Amino acid sequence: MSILVTGGAGYIGSHTCIELLNAGYEIVVVDNFFNSKPEALKRITEITKKSFSFYQADLLDKTALEKVFSENNIDAVIHFAGLKAVNESIKIPLHYYHNNVTGTLILCEIMKKYNIKKLIFSSSANVYGRPKYVPVTEDSSLGPINPYGRTKLIIEEILNDLYISDHNWSISLLRYFNPIGAHESGKIGEDPNDIPNNLMPYINQVAIGKREKVNIFGKDYNTHDGTGVRDYIHVVDLAKGHLKALEMVLGTTGIDVFNLGTGVGYSVLDLIKSYENITSQKIPYGFTQRRAGDIDKCYADTTKANEKLGWKAAKNLEDMCYDSWKWQKNNPNGYRE
Numbered sequence: 001m002s003i004l005v006t007g008g009a010g011y012i013g014s015h016t017c018i019e020l021l022n023a024g025y026e027i028v029v030v031d032n033f034f035n036s037k038p039e040a041l042k043r044i045t046e047i048t049k050k051s052f053s054f055y056q057a058d059l060l061d062k063t064a065l066e067k068v069f070s071e072n073n074i075d076a077v078i079h080f081a082g083l084k085a086v087n088e089s090i091k092i093p094l095h096y097y098h099n100n101v102t103g104t105l106i107l108c109e110i111m112k113k114y115n116i117k118k119l120i121f122s123s124s125a126n127v128y129g130r131p132k133y134v135p136v137t138e139d140s141s142l143g144p145i146n147p148y149g150r151t152k153l154i155i156e157e158i159l160n161d162l163y164i165s166d167h168n169w170s171i172s173l174l175r176y177f178n179p180i181g182a183h184e185s186g187k188i189g190e191d192p193n194d195i196p197n198n199l200m201p202y203i204n205q206v207a208i209g210k211r212e213k214v215n216i217f218g219k220d221y222n223t224h225d226g227t228g229v230r231d232y233i234h235v236v237d238l239a240k241g242h243l244k245a246l247e248m249v250l251g252t253t254g255i256d257v258f259n260l261g262t263g264v265g266y267s268v269l270d271l272i273k274s275y276e277n278i279t280s281q282k283i284p285y286g287f288t289q290r291r292a293g294d295i296d297k298c299y300a301d302t303t304k305a306n307e308k309l310g311w312k313a314a315k316n317l318e319d320m321c322y323d324s325w326k327w328q329k330n331n332p333n334g335y336r337e
């Protein structure tokens, strides 16, 4: 059984490749290294002791992508490749729409041509926009408030239309909440190129001494301590969710959407405290203004994934903090030498 993983050198993709290889799947990885490094692929082999095919290709390059399909007997696709920085998407929306939406259209056209109709897509909790209630269920109202989130919703809609046009497709739309943590080996993890936008990589860089303190965006949110609440999920739990979704798409046809989170919300201060406790690293912080577009709280109702996929996150906040720090400590410069 051979699975094409687009964006497999990235943060969530690399962790999922490990779980796939450990479970006995063959994988073919496609990535253009726009937001990742070849070293991540080497480490996947180091951890699993298994080799796999890799194509350095852009999804927008139809000829290059078609070569991947003509040279391999692919059974299903897990599609991670995409741009993901919310703020950047506001500055360069056309680039985001083109990369994420057009990239997915090209991928689906080629899949259709090669009669491969099993697909798992990386969507995001961002499609819920400002949730009217928490925990959010899959049928909560949708309304992303930035171009990045809209690319995800548009792709979900395209994939729904694709299924309506041809019921032989089997598609799983996975809405991730806030993935953090790293592989327990400490060999792969999140490696942001620039100043981190997201909280955990920022905390990591404070812990390692690259940044002075965490700037907490707002202290007057409607939450238990005034700081923003999110559903942080260990990236390895998230990766395992893909294997459950894969079993489902391989065995059936249809389209379905699942929240992948823990169902528990933690605040910025909860996360910092937990990180300090488990790692014994002091994390200085200060409060600044709210970040535009942030919401007070967002966490998942995971009942559907629990019941239909038989998946539940197993790792807790301490595991997430411990593994994040282990990755950072072992790789102070990420994948760079």
Ligand code: NAD
Pocket: 006, 007, 008, 009, 010, 011, 012, 013, 030, 031, 032, 033, 034, 035, 036, 057, 058, 059, 060, 079, 080, 081, 082, 083, 084, 099, 103, 122, 123, 124, 125, 176, 177, 178, 179
């Ligand atoms: P990432 O940036 O680490 O990985 C994405 C990978 O896709 C990168 O290796 C990048 O080089 C590659 N890529 C991007 N555009 C490409 C293209 N046109 N052709 C080929 N490769 C391309 O991001 P991640 O955190 O691993 O996220 C994976 C997916 O999950 C993304 O689609 C993202 O939008 C989605 N997601 C991420 C989060 C999160 O917080 N990390 C939350 C919700 C959803």
Ligand code: UFG
Pocket: 084, 085, 086, 124, 125, 126, 176, 177, 178, 197, 198, 199, 200, 202, 214, 215, 216, 217, 218, 227, 228, 229, 230, 268, 291, 294, 298
């Ligand atoms: N935060 C800070 N300081 C920072 C960074 C973040 O206080 O330096 C706060 C934010 O205000 C928020 C929380 O930490 O309350 C989490 O922020 P992140 O940027 O880590 O995550 P977001 O929830 O804003 O967004 C992330 C991804 C999105 C994805 C979403 C899914 O960036 O792409 O999770 O829920 F869609």
